[in-house]
Amino acid sequence: MCDIKNTGNVEPIDRTREKQPARTSNQVRIVVVMDRSASMKPHEKTVVESLRNFFASLRGGLPKGLQGLVTLTQFGAKAETSALLQPLETIAVDYHAGEESTALWDAICYSLRLETSRHVPVLVLFVTDGEENSSTEADLRQVQAMIQTREEWGNWSFYVLNLQGRPSRSAAQLRVEVIDSTPEKMSEALSRISGSMCRDVARLQSAHKRALLEGGR
Numbered sequence: 001m002c003d004i005k006n007t008g009n010v011e012p013i014d015r016t017r018e019k020q021p022a023r024t025s026n027q028v029r030i031v032v033v034m035d036r037s038a039s040m041k042p043h044e045k046t047v048v049e050s051l052r053n054f055f056a057s058l059r060g061g062l063p064k065g066l067q068g069l070v071t072l073t074q075f076g077a078k079a080e081t082s083a084l085l086q087p088l089e090t091i092a093v094d095y096h097a098g099e100e101s102t103a104l105w106d107a108i109c110y111s112l113r114l115e116t117s118r119h120v121p122v123l124v125l126f127v128t129d130g131e132e133n134s135s136t137e138a139d140l141r142q143v144q145a146m147i148q149t150r151e152e153w154g155n156w157s158f159y160v161l162n163l164q165g166r167p168s169r170s171a172a173q174l175r176v177e178v179i180d181s182t183p184e185k186m187s188e189a190l191s192r193i194s195g196s197m198c199r200d201v202a203r204l205q206s207a208h209k210r211a212l213l214e215g216g217r
Contacts, residue, residue, distance in 0.1 A: 027120040028062060028201055030070045030088070033111045035104075035128035035163075037076045040097035043183035051093045054190040059088045061198035071115055075107035076100065077134060081114065101134035104170055109138035112146045121204040122156045123197045129163035129183060132170040140173055147174060154207045157200040159193055161186070 032051070040047065055070065062068055068088035073081045076099020083091055108126060115122060132140075150156040158176035162168040165182040172178060177196075181189035 025120065026066055028066050028068045029085070029115055029117055029120055029122040030058065030068055030197075031073075031111055031115050031122065031124045032070065033073045033075065033079075033107050033124075033126045034095065035076070035102060035130065036074045036095065036097040037099050037102045037128075037130055038097065039129055040163075040183065043186070044095055044097055046183055046186055047095050047097075048093050050187040050190050051095070053187055054194055055088055055091050055093075057191060057194035058197065061194060062088075063198075063201060066201065071111070073107060073111045073114070075103060075110075077103055079103070079107040079110040081111075084114070102128065102130040102132060103135040103137075104128055104130075104132040105135035105138040105140060105143050108143045108174075109146065112150065118153050118155060120155065121201050122150070123200060124156065124158045125161060125193060125197075126159070126171075126174070127161045127163065127186075128168075128171070130170075131168060144173070144175060147176060155204050157197065157204055159196070161189055161193065 034047070034051070058068055069085040070083055070088060070091045071081060071085055072083040072091070072093070073079055074095065076097070078099075082094055086092075104126070111124075147158060151158070158174070160168075160171040160174055160176060160178045162171040162178055162180050163183050163186060165180070167180060168178070179189050179193060
């Protein structure tokens with residue numbers, strides 16, 4: 001089982017510093033897991049601008065009355081969360097790349113264990129320009145099972161933004177929607193994804209309500 005523990009590979013966050021908002025039906029949770037490996041170093045400015053535009057697009061596109069809450073995790077050899085359930089209106093993007101490896105499975109496991117809501121729509125985006133090459137806390141089978149379980153809950157939607165400029169084996173293994181792009185075209189790709197996510201919200205709300213009704217019979 002993928003436990004969040006301080007091994008030097010997967011860093012837990014200090015939950016005492018953050019007060020999580022109540023779980024209410026007018027929320028949308030947005031989870032972004034962003035690669036900060038060394039190959040992304042030349043693209044730091046692009047990443048910051050692209051993520052800011054992405055969050056702004058979500059603010060404008062989500063159904064009226066829904067509050068977007070963002071959790072932003074960055075990873076290379078280890079994963080750490082720079083924002084936990086921060087409102088879309090105030091989310092700040094602080095991004096610095098340079099780590100030497102890509103522990104993608106560890107980062108996904110870490111992030112999915114931070115967010116376990118079954119009550120509101122959860123939109124998840126994994127962004128990487130490389131292949132998994134160094135995870136020690138999680139393996140592919142664990143990650144696939146975690147994603148499948150959340151999809152079966154009916155209130156989760158997953159995307160991968162692959163920035164390699166060619167198909168990614170690791171991205172394909174996640175069995176979710178993959179958007180292939182490059183760091184230079186990241187903003188354009190995120191604009192497409194934000195549109196899809198905003199459309200997903202109504203679908204997720206409807207599917208989840210239907211699942212709750214069927215479960216109560």
